[in-house]
Amino acid sequence: MRRQINTWPRRADKLLRSVSPWSPRPPTVVTVVGARPQFVKLAPLSRALRRGLREVLVHTGQHYDHEMSDAFFSELALPAPDRHLGVGSGPHGAMTGRMLEALEAVLVAEAPDMVVVVGDTNSTLAGALAAAKLGLPVAHVEAGLRSFDLRMPEEINRRLTDHLSQLLLCPTPTGVRNLAREGIRRGVHRVGDVMADAVRNWLPRARRRPWAVEGIAPGAYYLATVHRQENVDDPERLGGLLRALSALRHPTLLPLHPRTAQRLEAHGLKPGGLVHLLPPQPYLEMLRLQAEARAVLTDSGGMQKEAYLLGTPCITLRETTEWVETLRGGANRLAGADPRRIARAVAAVEGKRPRWDPRRTYGDGHAAERIAKLIAAAARRRR
Ligand code: UD1
Numbered sequence: 001m002r003r004q005i006n007t008w009p010r011r012a013d014k015l016l017r018s019v020s021p022w023s024p025r026p027p028t029v030v031t032v033v034g035a036r037p038q039f040v041k042l043a044p045l046s047r048a049l050r051r052g053l054r055e056v057l058v059h060t061g062q063h064y065d066h067e068m069s070d071a072f073f074s075e076l077a078l079p080a081p082d083r084h085l086g087v088g089s090g091p092h093g094a095m096t097g098r099m100l101e102a103l104e105a106v107l108v109a110e111a112p113d114m115v116v117v118v119g120d121t122n123s124t125l126a127g128a129l130a131a132a133k134l135g136l137p138v139a140h141v142e143a144g145l146r147s148f149d150l151r152m153p154e155e156i157n158r159r160l161t162d163h164l165s166q167l168l169l170c171p172t173p174t175g176v177r178n179l180a181r182e183g184i185r186r187g188v189h190r191v192g193d194v195m196a197d198a199v200r201n202w203l204p205r206a207r208r209r210p211w212a213v214e215g216i217a218p219g220a221y222y223l224a225t226v227h228r229q230e231n232v233d234d235p236e237r238l239g240g241l242l243r244a245l246s247a248l249r250h251p252t253l254l255p256l257h258p259r260t261a262q263r264l265e266a267h268g269l270k271p272g273g274l275v276h277l278l279p280p281q282p283y284l285e286m287l288r289l290q291a292e293a294r295a296v297l298t299d300s301g302g303m304q305k306e307a308y309l310l311g312t313p314c315i316t317l318r319e320t321t322e323w324v325e326t327l328r329g330g331a332n333r334l335a336g337a338d339p340r341r342i343a344r345a346v347a348a349v350e351g352k353r354p355r356w357d358p359r360r361t362y363g364d365g366h367a368a369e370r371i372a373k374l375i376a377a378a379a380r381r382r383r
Helices: 004-017 036-051 072-074 091-108 122-133 153-164 174-182 192-207 235-246 258-267 283-292 301-310 324-330 339-351 367-381
Strands: 028-032 052-060 114-118 138-141 167-169 189-191 222-225 250-257 273-278 295-298 312-315 332-334
Touching: 028 036, 028 091, 028 122, 028 235, 028 367, 036 052, 036 072, 036 114, 036 301, 036 367, 052 091, 072 283, 091 122, 091 324, 114 122, 114 367, 138 153, 138 174, 138 324, 138 367, 167 174, 167 367, 174 189, 192 283, 192 301, 192 367, 235 273, 235 339, 258 283, 273 339, 295 301, 295 339, 301 312, 301 324, 301 332, 312 339, 332 339
Parallel strands: 028 052, 028 114, 114 138, 138 167, 167 189, 222 250, 222 295, 250 273, 295 312, 312 332
Antiparallel strands: none
């Protein structure tokens, strides 16, 4: 009985749409995500989009372990995916191909007014390519970032996605300039960074959490992560990184990405010294751990930015960064994977703690609202 009452207005709405030349239904956007950092970025965005648009949330299934995926959906109060493609892992081509095929079917069925992709993962590229092949407009959140290193799968994904997009939503002026250099000027907007929105929203809650690391006090440790293909697939490089972390004079918390855990096991590598291995951490815990760390050592793009926003010095375990703004004033230092360079960078931030003002560089914490307005306007223009 209850079911009948609930479904009637929806049926009436559908009937009305089929006979009416004007549509009371809000425009539909399909958002495509699949990997851990994308869930964080989508959380503020999805909330803003759903205020005026119908969002169909598609999870490609690139990340599938509970702590890499579901834990983020529940902690960030993300709506459950409307479609889960369950593609899982594999070589880049096979993974992207499976996504492309499954996404095409979803896009044909939903006929959205716009497809929204985020960041630089294989899920980003698959979403943009599937949409472009069907003639659907694409909005790219985090457009214009470049490491200028085409050996990185993420750099390939970023470039191709930007060149397939109609709405290019850049977090910084650097992004706008990078696009202009590649001849992309139309549809480009500087909107701020959705990760700054997420930090603004969730930091107070993260700080209220009880301290969860036994035997190590806040402020008495380094926080490290490594997961990039270039760092973990080569046993020598990964071994060098472990030696560098093992030589640090304070305890180092090292939450392990599944890729890194697999490589450590495959190469028979183990950290020594004061390194504590942890499982992948939930978002709020990670924010808290970054906020209280002496320094963050990472190859993650998102963590470079989060450390910057939280006022924690960062040492980037790569040769390049897309987040060049964080390098100013020594807030972030590039140290690659060489143990001596890493030791020097740690000594530098411990010797004279860098100071910087994290406000404004990545926006005012309202990027998601700006993005939602631009997407809504573009989607309505298509009707
Ligand atoms: C991907 C993104 C990277 C992003 C990172 C965040 C690409 C090219 N790379 O890299 O930009 O910074 O996500 O985490 O899209 N695995 C599991 N369980 C999972 C997920 C992955 O065991 O839930 C394993 C896979 O089996 C695979 C490895 O981890 O062997 C790598 O996963 P993959 O999604 O290919 O790339 P990431 O390294 O996570």
